[in-house]
Amino acid sequence: MEATQTAPQAAQSAVALRADNLVKRFGAVTALDGVSLTLGGGEILGILGDNGAGKSTLVKIFTGFHQQSGGTLHVHGEETLLRSVDHARALGIECVYQDLALANSLSIYHNMFLNREIVRRGPFRLLDHKQMRERAAQCLDDIGVHVPSVDLPVERLSGGQRQAIAVARAVHSNARILLLDEPLAAMGAREAALIIDLIMRLKEKGGLSIIMIMHNYAQTLDIADRIMLMQRGRVTYEQRSANTSVAELMDIVRREYRAMRATTVH
Numbered sequence: 001m002e003a004t005q006t007a008p009q010a011a012q013s014a015v016a017l018r019a020d021n022l023v024k025r026f027g028a029v030t031a032l033d034g035v036s037l038t039l040g041g042g043e044i045l046g047i048l049g050d051n052g053a054g055k056s057t058l059v060k061i062f063t064g065f066h067q068q069s070g071g072t073l074h075v076h077g078e079e080t081l082l083r084s085v086d087h088a089r090a091l092g093i094e095c096v097y098q099d100l101a102l103a104n105s106l107s108i109y110h111n112m113f114l115n116r117e118i119v120r121r122g123p124f125r126l127l128d129h130k131q132m133r134e135r136a137a138q139c140l141d142d143i144g145v146h147v148p149s150v151d152l153p154v155e156r157l158s159g160g161q162r163q164a165i166a167v168a169r170a171v172h173s174n175a176r177i178l179l180l181d182e183p184l185a186a187m188g189a190r191e192a193a194l195i196i197d198l199i200m201r202l203k204e205k206g207g208l209s210i211i212m213i214m215h216n217y218a219q220t221l222d223i224a225d226r227i228m229l230m231q232r233g234r235v236t237y238e239q240r241s242a243n244t245s246v247a248e249l250m251d252i253v254r255r256e257y258r259a260m261r262a263t264t265v266h
């Protein structure tokens with residue numbers, strides 16, 4: 001009895017991703033200047049920070065798109081150099097970018113199975129539309145995303161619905177670590193609420209650890225268990241969401257901004 005109670009807890013608390021002292025240089029530009037973080041199992045970590053702070057670069061290292069110039073990564077406890085996006089995917093790391101990479105003229109169900117199409121048995125390897133349709137509908141239903149029909153082309157959906165399909169696709173491919181780079185950018189309040197609800201439902205289902213890059217402090221504190229502030233390639237503040245506030249975060253950023261002006265204005 002005791003074992004069944006403690007096992008899921010142990011799985012939840014294991015570290016999904018750990019970065020130690022990551023450095024990333026692009027020629028003369030140092031985009032990351034020694035970034036360390038841990039992402040707990042089942043945790044949502046929100047990353048905040050100015051334009052050019054290095055947030056996307058960090059996420060692109062986690063997706064295997066960029067390789068770090070220095071520092072180490074542990075994925076599910078094992079030291080790993082992520083060689084490519086496919087390598088990261090094989091380890092259960094999926095990313096949803098702001099420019100979504102959905103095929104707009106294709107149907108919802110087709111997008112859900114893009115590059116992973118189900119084919120029928122037999123010599124002709126025909127696409128199994130029936131099965132893809134049913135599975136796509138089931139998957140969307142499971143995570144509470146409502147669309148009129150999975151046959152609709154993606155271009156007929158709103159921005160929020162499209163983002164939801166992209167998240168559903170990532171989750172459906174057995175993601176264990178989900179990276180969201182500004183999932184609410186350019187969204188109205190209603191669409192943002194749709195995605196926030198979806199993220200919260202995924203958290204409740206368990207088994208998924210999430211890093212979200214966000215710009216809105218209040219929304220981030222609402223969703224994330226923990227927040228991290230990045231400034232000029234470094235982590236300058238880290239705190240559990242419950243222990244900080246929008247006012248405190250704004251204060252930190254304001255102080256930094258003033259300090260920068262003091263050094264650049266003569």
Ligand SMILES: Nc1ncnc2c1ncn2[C@@H]1O[C@H](COP(=O)(O)OP(=O)(O)OP(=O)(O)O)[C@@H](O)[C@H]1O
Binds near residue numbers: 031053055
């Ligand atoms: N492929 C690249 N080649 C050269 N420099 C790059 C490249 N990608 C990012 N940079 C530089 O690295 C720094 C960090 O960029 P990054 O995109 O990570 O910032 P960000 O925090 O995501 O900003 P934003 O909030 O505007 O999306 C910037 O100075 C940027 O110009």
Ligand SMILES: [Mg+2]
Binds near residue numbers: 055056
């Ligand atoms: Mg970015």
